[in-house]
Amino acid sequence: MIDPHEPLDRQVERQARIIDALVRRANRQHEVGTTAYGAFQSAIALQAQVWAKTRDLERTASELHSARADRERTRKNLAEALSAMEGGFALFTEGRLEAYNDLFRALLPDVADRVVPGLPLDDYLAAMDDSEHVVSADSHLPGAASRRGGTGTPMQSRVIELTGDRWYQVNLQSSSSDNVVLLMTEITDLVRRNRSEKENLIEGHADYLQAVFENMTSGVCTFAPDGTLMMHNSQFRRLLGLPFTMLQKGTEMGRLLDFMKTYRLVEEDAELELAIWQERLDRQGRLRKRVRHALGRVLDLHAHKLPGGGVLVELKDVTLEHRATEMLENRVAERTAELTRANQRLTEQYEQKARVEEELRQAKERAEAAVSSKTRFLAAASHDLLQPINAAKLLIATLVDSAQGTAMAPTVERLDGSFTSIEHLLHALLDISRLESTDATLTPSDVCLGTLMRGVAEDQGHVAALKGVRLDVVPTMAFVRSDPVYLLRSIQNLVVNAIQYTPAGGRVLVGCRRAGDRLVLQVWDTGVGISRKDQKRIFEEFARADNVPAGSGMGLGLSIVDRTCRHLGHRVRVRSKPGVGSVFSIEMELVEGQPARSEERGGETTGDEDICDHIVLVIENDPDVLYATTQKLETWGASVLPAASTAEALGFVRDMGLPPDIILADYQLDDGDTGDRAIAAIREATGVKVPAIMITADRRDVVLRRGAELGFSVLTKPVQLSRLRPLIDWKIRWQAPDDAA
Incomplete structure (x- = not known):
């Protein structure tokens, strides 16, 4: 019935009303009951409740008295604490002054009358800015409207100077959403100490700068904004050769320039005009010039305009550098002349080389044209040459069949052999011509090596049998990457050479070996063999081994094999021993998983039957x-x-x-x-x-x-x-x- 959070006066008032109500109830006889015992019980209960409420009321009154005493004591302690503070203190609640100390009120005498409880914060800050006792301030503090950030708003600080060379730091900090604390801390001693240290530092730096000026290798001189001399070092006077009286503090720049012009201390008199200096400094902010002194020194003069309007003049003695530069320029000029002459010679040589290259190019074009003409001629002539040979070969074949068993058979066989030699020689010449052609194009493809080997065996088997040489071919269906026409010609040349240089009763073996992803075709023979010195030159045109009998050919077969394999990227090798035999091998790229083509398998038919009824x-x-x-x-x-x-x-x-x-x-x-x-x-x-x-x-x-x-x-x-x-x-x-x- 009683809210403990309500004020004590309110609680006491409620308890009094409750007690009064209970007393009235006890006095009403119709509510007590008809029996005396019930009335007695009601009176006893009512009295207990009255005593309990009375005790609560007394305890509440005692607590209220204690709270009032604590509040007064706290307020007194706060006032004493504020009075004991060295700086000014003020507490603003909801933007209005609530508590402050005497120093805060007395800090600005012309504002003291306005410092009363309830003063708005913005009004006090405005009054501080307008106070006649505030000499200067480094910033402004934000008002209450801009500080509605609650707790956590950053502290704002400013430094103010008061009359009498007094300095205070003003800190403004929000303590809660409604409270703002304003602290004023005197920093006069700190400011005065820093000022003293700064003055001492400046004086020390002036001495230091003067010492630096005196020990600089360059001559330095400074002029005030009004053009009068401020300071200089002895090197500046020595480089220009000026008297002591001309470099006194307060000497005007124009007078100094006129003195130098009068006594011709600088050869370039036009550069000593004050108007020229001022115009260039105002326009560019600097002036740079290399001048020659009357004593023969070369000086670099740099004048810079200072931020305050003054001028800094610097002189550097660059005599040695200038002489070295002149010497270097002379050497460069001499070297340039030499290079010019060398360039002329190189130009002449280049032109001569260009003429030679042009002649070589024309000669190359004529050679290529000749080779191309030769190739076209051989290509055109090959048809005309092979036509009669083909006709003669067909006629000789018919003649061989007709002359069997007659006296003309040996003659016809010799005629057939002669035409076969002519055919081989013509094929060799045509192959070399094509391989030497500038537009020779070999077309590698997947070739069944076994088909080519069988074709060679069929063509050369009869020749080997007539000579009494055993020709064996190990069958294979392996595929390689090569040109079928020229690979067939290469294999045929190796087999023909092996049969030719193997005596009767010997043997020629053709087979293949695998070497990783490569396939090596080998032609073995038991012929005369080749010496080591001849193995290096047998692949050249018209070259034969020393142990080869006369009339054994022109020596073109192995040359064709070597040229063909170089064009196709194959590797050709030979192993041989005189009197034992030779092994020629061609190493090629192996192609996996290729079936034999129908045209290649068709060559397996012997066809001994007559072609009848066709x-x-x-x-x-x-x-x-x-x-x-x-x-x-x-x-x-x-x-x-x-x-x-x-x-x-x-x-x-x-x-x-x-x-x-x-x-x-x-x-x-x-x-x-x-x-x-x-x-x-x-x-x-x-x-x-x-x-x-x-x-x-x-x-x-x-x-x-x-x-x-x-x-x-x-x-x-x-x-x-x-x-x-x-x-x-x-x-x-x-x-x-x-x-x-």
Whole structure:
């Protein structure tokens, strides 16, 4: 019923009302009851409650009296503490003055009458700024409106100077959201002590600066803003050769310049005009000049405008430096002249070198043109050279078959050998020409090495048998990265050399070995062998070992092998011992996981059977080659349709009314006609993809790419009959004509 947080007067008033109510209740007879015992019990209970409330009331009154005494004692102690403080103190509550000490009130006599409880903080700060006793202040303190930050607002401080050279630091700090404490601490002794120390320091620095001036290697002189001399060092007077009377404090700058001009102390009189000095200093803030003294010294004069308006003049003796510079400039001039002459000589040499280089370039162009012309000539002549050789070889092959068992057989065999030698020599010359060509392009691809080795074995097996040499080839289906045409030629040259230099009864072995990710093709023989000194030169053109018998060839085969392998990135090595034999090896990049191609497998057919009941369309513009090819095919049992052009071949097809079984065509025909066009025209006319073989002397890559596009095989002239016959049989049997579509 009574709130203990209410004021004591309020609590006492409530208790009195409660007691009065209880007394009135006890006096009402109808509320006590009808029995005397109940009335007695009610009176006893009422009396106990009255005593309890009375005790509470007495205790509350005692506490109220103690609180009032404590408050008065605290207020008295606070007043005594404020009076004992050395500085001024004031407490502002809600922006108004609540408590202060006597020093705070008496600090500013003209504001003392306004210092009363309730004075706003902003009014006091404004009065402080306007007080006549405040001489200066370094800042302003914020008012109450800008300090509504509560506890934690940073302390604001300022220093004020009062009359009588008194100094106070005023600190303003918020103690809570409603209270602000203003402290005034006298710092007069501290300020005076700092001032004294500063003056002593300045005097010490002046002496120090004067000592520095006197010991400087440069001459220094300072002028006041009005142009009068303030201070200088002895070096300044010595460098200019001035008398003591001209460097007295207060001497004007203009007078000093006039004295120097009058006695010609400086050669450049125009630089001693005061107006020139003032104009440059006002415009640039500095003046720099190198002057010559009458005594022969060279001086650097630097004048700088000081912040206060004065001028600092500095002189440096640079005589030695100037002389060294002049000497260096003279040397530089001499060296420049030498370099100029050397440059002229170099220019002449360069021009001469340029002329020589131009002559060399023209010579190189002529050489390249000659090589290119030679290459074009050999490329053009190869067809004309290989055509009659191809025709003669076909005719000789027919003649060999016809002369068997007759007296002409040995002669025909010798004739066949002579033409074979001519063929090998011509192939070697054409290969060297192409490898030396500036635009030689070898096209590496994935090649089945076993197919090439079998082809070489088939071509050279008969030669080895005639000589009595055993030729063995270890089969392999490994693939390598190389050019198929030139790799075949390289293997063939190694095998031909091995057979040629191995006597009857000897052996030649061709096989492969793996070496990590490389494959090494090796050709072993039991021939005459090669000495160590000859092993270094056998790969040169027209070079042969000393133990090689005369008439054993021109020495071009190994040169072709070396050039080919260098172009393809293969490595060629030889191991040999005279009288024991030799091992030639070609190391190539191994290609994993490649299956053999159908054209390569087709070469495995021997084709000993006659090509019977098959129509062969031969397209060849050379009459001798056309006749020889026709004769040889007819001896194999084929029905031959000889045509000299695409138009004549199409006439045969139209007359027959059916496509031929196979087409044998030359690449270069008359009047710009080509064999690939003839094959395409016949297939289009018949609507059948007729099997075809291109027999050509053109070894360019474009022919091979064209064959891959149109699906025909390519054989080079002179054609190897041992390869032509099985290839014809394989194409007719396994590449039966189908619809061109």
